[in-house]
Amino acid sequence: MKYNEARHKFIQSWGTLGSSWGISKTMAQVHAVLLLSSKALNQDEIMDTLQISRGNASMSLKSLMEWGLIYKEFIPGERKEYYIAEKDAWRIATQVAQERSKRELLPVIHMLDQIKEVKDTTATKSDIKELQNVTNDILSFAKRSDKMLSTFVKAEKNTFFNKILKLFK
Template identity: 55%
Template sequence: MELTEARQKFIETWGKLGSEWGINRTMAQIHALLLLSPEALTTEEIMESLSISRGNANMTLRDLMGWGLIEKQHRAGERKEYFLADKDVWNIARQVAAERRKRELDPVIKVLDELSKVKGDEKDPEFATFSKSVHDINKLAKNVDKTLETMLKAEENWFWGSIFKMFK
């Protein structure tokens, strides 16, 4: 397999994975393209490489910047904007984890905390089942949150070393 074909396969695969993880397919493909690019790319270069519209490219690039996965660069004397992805996969993993935590886990924990305060008769089977389910899910969500917090603060070698120790 030649490099051009391999790059295209990686971009397509990253796009499919992204959509399975709840991220827009184009967003994942642009991210993959920028990951593989040794130089920052312009919007036009991204549009041409992925055969996408300007509107789609602009909106997706804004989303990627919002997630903290890419940065915009300006070059002296040029009006074009250039985009560059962080190539450090540990930084990428932490950034995605932080964003998913903020967008998904934090709101769930907030609702579960509220639902944990519902009062009722413990002898009522419906209330008892509701209360136990909410409590157990809340406990799990908070444990996931603690794990993410550890990951976000940790250095890569320490984190993986501590995870692997748990499975020995």
């Protein structure tokens, strides 16, 4: 396979994968371009490579910064802003997981906490029972998942967990 073909495939697939993470296709493609670059790139270079509009490039770079997946790099004598990608797979995964947890898991935990306080005399006992069973189960599972995620995020620094992680290698 030729380099350009491989590069193109990687960028396309990364875009597709991104869409299923709650990251827009373009945003993931911008990340891919930066991942494959050994030097920092500016907005115009990215616009040019992916043939996207200025606005789109600006938005995508901004979101990627918020997700903690890319960083700005200051280049002396340059007026433009340059970007580099986080390239460590483990960091990419934990950053995405943390951001998604914040956006998706926490709202659900909040909703379930509210629902716990159902007081209603008009509804049937079995309906209320089922609601409470389901919400309690999901709530404890969601909280456990969130705790587990923080544990994994800290795992790099922790020798004990590194040993556990090796079990999966």
